[in-house]
Amino acid sequence: MNLQGKRILLGVTGSIAAYKSALLTRLLIKSGAEVQIIMSTSAFDFITPLTLATLSKRPVFSAFADQTTREWTNHVELGLWADLFIVAPLSANTLGKFANGLCDNLLSATYLSARCPVMLAPAMDLDMYQHPSVRENLRKVLSFGNILLDAESGELASGLSGQGRMMEPEHILAQVEKFFRKKKDFQGKKVLITMGPTQEALDPVRFISNHSSGKMGLAIAKSFKERGAEVFLVSGPVSVSINPGDFHFFMVRSADEMYEASKKLHSQMDICVFAAAVADYSPVEIAPEKIKKNDSEMSILLKKNVDIALELGKSKKPGQLHVGFALETESEEIHAKAKLDKKSFDLIVLNSAREEGAGFQHDTNRVKIFDRDGMKIDSGLIPKSEVADLILDEIKKAPVWI
Incomplete structure (x- = not known):
């Protein structure tokens, strides 16, 4: 499907899977979408803003104000600009912020002010992904109406094997295409x-x-x-x-x-x-009181x-x-x-x-x-x-x- 004219915000957080965001950006651009990237500062340890800016053909945002020009980056405007907001990879740290309304960086502030649908692609190690606190945070963000691009199974950076790999960029692209392809064919029913x-x-x-x-x-x-x-x-x-x-x-x-x-x-x-x-x-x-254990x-x-x-x-x-x-x-x-x-x-x-x-x-x-x-x-x-x-x-x- 052609994504011509679609505006997509791509959030990138601190995860080894951040390298996949380069390919995802390229796939989205190739499909005709406009892509604006927001990075958390911890993502800089895994992929450079220059790489993503080159692929997206737009400057990458990460702070509320540009350190050189001191110009303010309007997170509200970014949230209103987008037709779809994808966070890929989504780290456990940023997931916790999203789930609990914490807002200490540009990415989380944009998430809280975005009016468009949001897709979340978690990436973390096997035991982290299954931890009760992470599962509860996932439950919470899904209850807000966010769309989960569930982690895939395979070999992880730790050497373990299981669920936790960020969904492959090609699979994310397919989900994005499906999202925009859906017709309102049951309108009024x-x-x-x-x-x-x-x-x-x-x-x-x-x-x-x-x-x-x-x-x-x-x-x-x-x-x-x-x-x-x-x-x-x-x-x-x-x-x-x-x-x-x-x-x-x-x-x-x-x-x-x-x-x-x-x-x-x-x-x-x-x-x-x-x-x-x-x-x-x-x-x-229906017995009015709890049935007692008497006979065999x-x-x-x-x-x-x-x-x-x-x-x-x-x-x-x-x-x-x-x-x-x-x-x-x-x-x-x-x-x-x-x-x-x-x-x-x-x-x-x-x-x-x-x-x-x-x-x-x-x-x-x-x-x-x-x-x-x-x-x-x-x-x-x-x-x-x-x-x-x-x-x-x-x-x-x-x-x-x-």
């Missing part, structure tokens, strides 16, 4: 998405649930939002971080609560995506929960599109396709519980997408964000839109 697990109480402290993290549902919600839709998100208790300001957000716990919340919204929706892993059964009775065995009588997709499928309106999910362990395609008619789905997305790196908890997934004519897509194992885009692309092809 209202979308209901159910996501995550449900929890069915046994007593005040215990419940029946499953391993769903909500990652796939959230990826779909983000993709719809990026492509212009108004998203209504009904979520069970999830482990992923959600910025409620991005969506109409409804937190529920049980299958009954998810059904009631979804039923109230359903008639207003153009598209409904049933991505939640809803518990099939719940206890007939215990029996719990369960009742069938409402099938949310099935019930809402009965009141599906003309022109309304329903997308279902299926997670199977045997006769996968047969079971998935049977749900198309039974639950009035226009599309169904099949996950396999047996695929390595797919399904619950993972950042990647492999799906097969079916409509009433058969299989349309076998995604292969790819990031859930890319799976989400595939699902939306297939929704656009559905006969209801034609």
Whole structure:
């Protein structure tokens, strides 16, 4: 894709991966973008401003005032100039500043005043990247709406091997092209998405649930939002971080609560995506007090929960599109396709519980997408964000839109 006319701020911080910023700058310029670089002073130890200024064809900024001319560098103006702000590499130190609003240099000041989308490409050693404080800071910056260009796995400068390498410049360029390529093709559409697990109480402290993290549902919600839709998100208790300001957000716990919340919204929706892993059964009775450990065995009588997709499928309106999910362990395609008619789905997305790196908890997934004519897509194992885009692309092809 041609990035002609796109204005990109590139932040470079103190990391051995700073050498990759030279290639990234060259790739962006070659694609037609205007690139303005801001460096932290610690980045000078790894790459010179002269190198990056030569490649970007612009002076590199690093201080609030030029030491020679004493002219002020306007960080607010820089943030307003850009269509996209990329920080690559992002060190643990600068990540901590971004996450906590610290502002002691030009780069962090520009980040705090930027109105454009921000992409962050972390780079650090294996154990640093997995440290709880770093993971918490990443969670925080993602909750602000920043886009993570997740670190890749491979050999690290320390000699260790694992996740921590800055995403390769070619891969960053692909993400930038994808960012600018996205169309607002769902503008004006209202979308209901159910996501995550449900929890069915046994007593005040215990419940029946499953391993769903909500990652796939959230990826779909983000993709719809990026492509212009108004998203209504009904979520069970999830482990992923959600910025409620991005969506109409409804937190529920049980299958009954998810059904009631979804039923109230359903008639207003153009598209409904049933991505939640809803518990099939719940206890007939919920003990008012914690169940004591007395006997060597215990029996719990369960009742069938409402099938949310099935019930809402009965009141599906003309022109309304329903997308279902299926997670199977045997006769996968047969079971998935049977749900198309039974639950009035226009599309169904099949996950396999047996695929390595797919399904619950993972950042990647492999799906097969079916409509009433058969299989349309076998995604292969790819990031859930890319799976989400595939699902939306297939929704656009559905006969209801034609």
